[in-house]
Amino acid sequence: MARDWWRGAVTYQVYPRSFQDSGGDGIGDLRGITSRLQYIADLGVDCIWLSPFFTSPMLDMGYDVSDYCNVDPVFGTLADFDRLLASAHGLGLKVIVDQVQSHSSDQHPFFQESRQNRTNAKADWYVWADPKPDGTPPTNWLSVFGGTAWQWDARRKQYYLHNFLSQQPDFNFHNPAVQDWALGNMRFWLDRGLDGFRFDTVNYFFHDQALRDNPADPREKEQAEGNPYGMQYHLYDKNRPENLLWMERIRALLDEYGAASVGEMGESHHAIRMMGEYTAPGRLHQCYSFELMGYDYTPDFFRRKLSEFFEGAPDGWPMWAFSNHDVVRHVSRWAKYGATSDALAKQAAALLLSFEGSVCLWQGEELGQTDTELAFDELTDPQGINFWPEPVGRDNTRTPMVWDGSGYGGFSTARPWLPVKPPQLARNVASQQGVAGSVLEFYRQMLAFRRDSAALRSGRTRFFDLPDPVLGFVRGNGLGCFFNLSAQTVSVAVEGLGDPIGPSLAAKTDGTTLTLGPNGVAFAQIG
Structure with missing residues (x-):
C-alpha cells in the first residue's frame, strides 16, 4: 500500500x-x-x-x-x-x-534509580519538585485518577509528578x-x-x-x-x-x-x-x-x-x-x-x-455490544474503583470479546479476568456471522461500501440544511448521506435525490421527498 x-x-x-x-x-x-x-x-x-x-x-x-x-x-x-x-x-x-x-511504571529501572538521590545519572529523567514551605505539593495540579498529581518521596525529599496513578511517574521530556x-x-x-x-x-x-x-x-x-x-x-x-x-x-x-x-x-x-x-x-x-x-x-x-x-x-x-x-x-x-x-x-x-x-x-x-453492568467487587480499574459509583469506570467496556454462546463466550476455557454476562453473551460472533440483517453483517457491508467508494474514503464534505432529527451531507462528487437520528419516522424534502443505494436502511424516496424510518439511513446520488 x-x-x-x-x-x-x-x-x-x-x-x-x-x-x-x-x-x-x-x-x-x-x-x-x-x-x-x-x-x-x-x-x-x-x-x-x-x-x-x-x-x-x-x-x-x-x-x-x-x-x-x-x-x-x-x-x-x-x-x-x-x-x-x-x-x-x-x-x-x-x-x-x-x-x-x-x-x-514506578517499577521501571530508570525511576528506581531516579528516586535514590538528586545526583544519580537518571535524577532528571522524571519530574521532581521541592515542596512549598508548608510542606504541601508544589502546585494545585490534579491526577486524572483522583487527588493531587504529586507524590512525596522521602529519599529525595521531593515530590514527583504523576498525571495518573501515583505508580505512574511522569518522564521529564x-x-x-x-x-x-x-x-x-x-x-x-x-x-x-x-x-x-x-x-x-x-x-x-x-x-x-x-x-x-x-x-x-x-x-x-x-x-x-x-x-x-x-x-x-x-x-x-x-x-x-x-x-x-x-x-x-x-x-x-x-x-x-x-x-x-x-x-x-x-x-x-x-x-x-x-x-x-x-x-x-x-x-x-x-x-x-x-x-x-x-x-x-x-x-x-x-x-x-x-x-x-x-x-x-x-x-x-x-x-x-x-x-x-x-x-x-x-x-x-x-x-x-x-x-x-x-x-x-x-x-x-x-x-x-x-x-x-x-x-x-x-x-x-x-x-452491537453494550456495556457490562459490574458490581464493585468485580472491578479492576483504579479509575472505576476510585470514583465508584460514578463516573462509571472503564472495566464495563473492557469485558471479553464474545465469540459464541458458550459459558465464557468462546474467549477462554477458564474464568475470564472480567465476567462475560448474559446481555453481552447474547451478542456473539457465531450467532451473527452470515445472518442477513445482523449487526455484524451490516458492518461488513458498510465497510465494503466505504472501501469501494472514493467519495467516502477521500471526498470532501458539504452539509445540507435539514430540520432535526435528520443529518445530511454530500461526500465528494454527489454521494448523499442521510441519517434519521431518532426513533420516529420522518420525511424531508431533498432536490435531485436518486434512489437509495448501498447499505441504506428503512429509506425510500420519490425523487423529491426522502422518508426515513426509525434510525433510518440513506445513501443516494444527488443529481
Whole structure:
C-alpha cells in the first residue's frame, strides 16, 4: 500500500487482555489475537491497533510500563509478536501499537534509580519538585485518577509528578536524553516491521517548568463533577507548546520508515482545534479526541464538530471514533435515540463510516455490544474503583470479546479476568456471522461500501440544511448521506435525490421527498 495508506483508513482496536485467550488462564494474549486475525481481515478494515502488551505490573492494565522493549509474559513473547505481525501482513492488515511515553511504571529501572538521590545519572529523567514551605505539593495540579498529581518521596525529599496513578511517574521530556531514549524505543518496534504507533495522552508530555497553578475551569457548572480533575483548566500540567516540537521529532523518525501515527487528545477544552494543531504538516498523521464519545447524538452536534475540524485545520487529518477502551460503549450511551439496540448500532456504523477522515472501531461494536453492568467487587480499574459509583469506570467496556454462546463466550476455557454476562453473551460472533440483517453483517457491508467508494474514503464534505432529527451531507462528487437520528419516522424534502443505494436502511424516496424510518439511513446520488 502507499505511504499514505492511513488516510481515510479504518482501524480496529484490539484490547489484548480481552480479545482471545489461548493459554487457558482467563487472560487474552498475542497468540489468541493471531488466531482471530482472519475474522478481523474479513470485516474489511485496513489496520489493527493493539493496546499495550509490554512488561508491566498491570496496575493500570499495561499503561504502566516497566520495559518498553519486551512483551509481558501474561501476553506471550517477542516471538509471538513477530508471528502476529507477519500473519497480519499476510492478510493485508497494517498493525500499530500503543506507545505510553509520557509516564512509566514506578517499577521501571530508570525511576528506581531516579528516586535514590538528586545526583544519580537518571535524577532528571522524571519530574521532581521541592515542596512549598508548608510542606504541601508544589502546585494545585490534579491526577486524572483522583487527588493531587504529586507524590512525596522521602529519599529525595521531593515530590514527583504523576498525571495518573501515583505508580505512574511522569518522564521529564524537557531533558533531551529522555526524548532520544523514547525515539530509540520506537525504533526497536519499527525495525521489527511495525506500521506505526498510537500515542497515549499525546498532549501530556511536557509540563510548565515555572510550576504555575492551573486556574479553575471558566465554564459554568451546575454542580461539581464526579471527578474534580474536570474543575481545572489545564494550562500548565499539559498542553504545553513544547509538545508540538516533540511531535515533529516523532514524525521525522516515522517518515524514515514510512510508518503512521495516531495521537490521543486527552482534553476537554478546544480538543477539536488541538487535533488540528497536532496533525499540521510535519506533525502527527492523524489524531482523535473524546468529542464524539459523549452523550450527544444530534445533527447539530455532528455538523459543528466536523465543520470545526476541517474549517480550522484544512491541512490536518482527524480520526473519528464513537467508542474505545476508555468510555461507555455508544450503543449504551445513546440508547434513548434508538428504536432498538440493533437499529441504533447499524445507524451508528453507517454514520461513523461516512465521516471525512479516518475511522477507528472498538472491538465488539460490530456486534452491537453494550456495556457490562459490574458490581464493585468485580472491578479492576483504579479509575472505576476510585470514583465508584460514578463516573462509571472503564472495566464495563473492557469485558471479553464474545465469540459464541458458550459459558465464557468462546474467549477462554477458564474464568475470564472480567465476567462475560448474559446481555453481552447474547451478542456473539457465531450467532451473527452470515445472518442477513445482523449487526455484524451490516458492518461488513458498510465497510465494503466505504472501501469501494472514493467519495467516502477521500471526498470532501458539504452539509445540507435539514430540520432535526435528520443529518445530511454530500461526500465528494454527489454521494448523499442521510441519517434519521431518532426513533420516529420522518420525511424531508431533498432536490435531485436518486434512489437509495448501498447499505441504506428503512429509506425510500420519490425523487423529491426522502422518508426515513426509525434510525433510518440513506445513501443516494444527488443529481
